[in-house]
Amino acid sequence: MSAEDAEDRGRPPRRPSAKLTVVVGDARFSEDKAFLVQSCDYFGALFRSGMKECRQDEVHLQGLGARGFLAALTASRGEFPDLDGLDDLVEAVECAAFLQAAPLARRLVDLVDSDNCLLMYRAAAAFGLDAVYRAAALFIRNVYADLEAEAKESLTPELIAYVESLTPSAFVAVGAHASCGADRPPLAASRTVCRLDESANVWKVLTELPPEASTSMAGVAVLDNRLYVVGGVHGPHKRATASSFCYSVDTDAWSRIPGLERPRRGLGLVGADGRLYAIGGECDRTATASVEAYDVEAASWAAAASLPRPAAAAACAKAAGRIFACLWKPTETTEIYEYVSRADEWRPVATLIRRRSYGHFLVGHRDDLYVVRNGPADDFLRCLVDCYNLRSGQWSSLPGHFANSKGALFTAAVRGDSLLTLSQSETQEFAVADRNWKPRRRMKGFPRSGSLWTFLLRLPDPRPAP
Structure with missing residues (x-):
């Protein structure tokens, strides 16, 4: 020196x-x-x-x-x-x-x-x-x-x-169920989270929902390979609940996490950078703009920047590591906003105007946001998809339309360069390339009626270790 x-x-x-x-x-x-x-x-x-x-x-x-x-x-x-x-x-x-x-x-x-x-x-x-x-x-x-x-x-x-x-990411699904409450036993046959065994083309039970967990109008998301169920409804009057749960695949066990500060239903739930974001929903049957963030390490909820306006059942997704939400101005305008965590604010990104149609579901794949919307008027059996590229700031439409077989395109999971959708009748995998979806293969559908939640989990290898 x-x-x-x-x-x-x-x-x-x-x-x-x-x-x-x-x-x-x-x-x-x-x-x-x-x-x-x-x-x-x-x-x-x-x-x-x-x-x-x-x-x-x-x-x-x-x-x-x-x-x-x-x-x-x-x-x-x-x-x-x-x-x-x-x-x-x-x-x-x-x-x-x-x-x-x-x-x-x-x-x-x-x-x-x-x-x-x-x-x-x-x-x-x-x-x-x-x-x-x-x-x-x-x-x-x-x-x-x-x-x-x-x-x-x-x-x-x-x-x-x-x-x-490593173990590959499994395609997992759960139906929409209200919490059972203490006065009636859970219906174990239907209150199950199931995984698709793709080699055998059969759905297998992964775990049962806790009796007090609700997936009806709840927020459901995966963060760091843990499944979170937040809020939703309970009881015959479908009142909003703050109860929240986490499922660990490593221990094959559920645990209760702190509930939302404001009980809500119809919320969006997105996980990013060690936090869960509960976005909008209904409090006391009134749409809210409130957003709460759950810090997983600190195990606590805190208020985050509110949405630009109240919204229930807002379509939310993550793309390019960023959080986005769709807000409607019925009956023909869909606005996309981004939550910027470092500034704790929502910023407008893009607007899509389609006659008598608006976005019901949002899918993020790389730098693209896919807005899945109903067909003209109330034709929910005919889904149309528009793509917004975050780099170019340009909209494009996917050719043709997609049959919305009992909600298939209102739930999806992205795995690699594929998109997995689900209905009662079939599981369909699309190859995503050049801002287009091309059918790749079909597998067995999920034998449950009503709304579905789908997501990916990396499950422990069932084979014994050498």
Whole structure:
């Protein structure tokens, strides 16, 4: 260590100046220091280190690519970096790992698809980017039947072993049931959560709902491979309940979690970044704009920014790591809003106007939001689908229409590049590509009447461990 370095280490670190020039290869970037510290742990550690470099106005990053660094900056601003080429993805993975740039890592997780999952998996393993490594491995496991031969040609035995150690995401469903209450026993035959055994094409019971759990007009969502049932109705008068439950696949057990501050029914429920968001619904049979956020680690609910206006049964979804909700202005306007957690506010995203039709269900796949709406007037047996691309800000319509066989398109789960829909008569898988849905295969329907909830869970492998 030089005398100058020793002297520098003895001084308290200075506060970062307003701007820092970052030199990456032949490119120079002038950025606000506070922004860099907030976006990348690398810069946070640098400016806390007390070393000479933390007082310089120019920093050189050796061995990184300018395109990867630009992607990190773009993702940190909440925008979409241009990562269309495979080389761009590898450079971005390296940069995200070196800079410990969480926003870029989250964006890369969202970009894993059938065409790049093997490359992303290898790159994340090489550079030690854990979030992308696990996301790519889970993606490969879910589509392993299609990719096994290619995977065994391009992956090391160690990488293959990790993929094969994972369990694929199972398609799971539950019907709509009010809580039973203490005065009558649960109907165990119908109050069950079931999984589809796709190899045998048969539905099997996974677990039974707790007697006090309601899936009728409730919020149902999966977060970190746990199933949550929040609110809903109970009793013959269908009163709103605050009761909330969590199912752990690891312990095969239900537990009660704190109830909502305001009991509600007809709410939307979305999980993201360790929180559940209970969106809108009805309190005392009146639509509400209230939103509550449940912090899983703290096990507590807190108020979040309210919707722009009251809404019950609002269609909600997550896409590109962001939360969206559809609000109606019957009978022909659907407005999409995004919840921005860092600002705790709802921001308008897009508006869809279709004559005598509005969105009833929302599906997020990568950078696309699919609004599933009824046909003209009250033709609910004919579903039409419009797609809004978050990057381009453009609407497009899927060709033709989809038969809404008793609610099939009002519930769906995205697995890899597929969309699974469900009705009493059949389970249908669509391949999602180029903003279009193409029928891929049909399987057995769910033998329950009424509304359905569908979701994905990674279930423990029933085979005994070696």
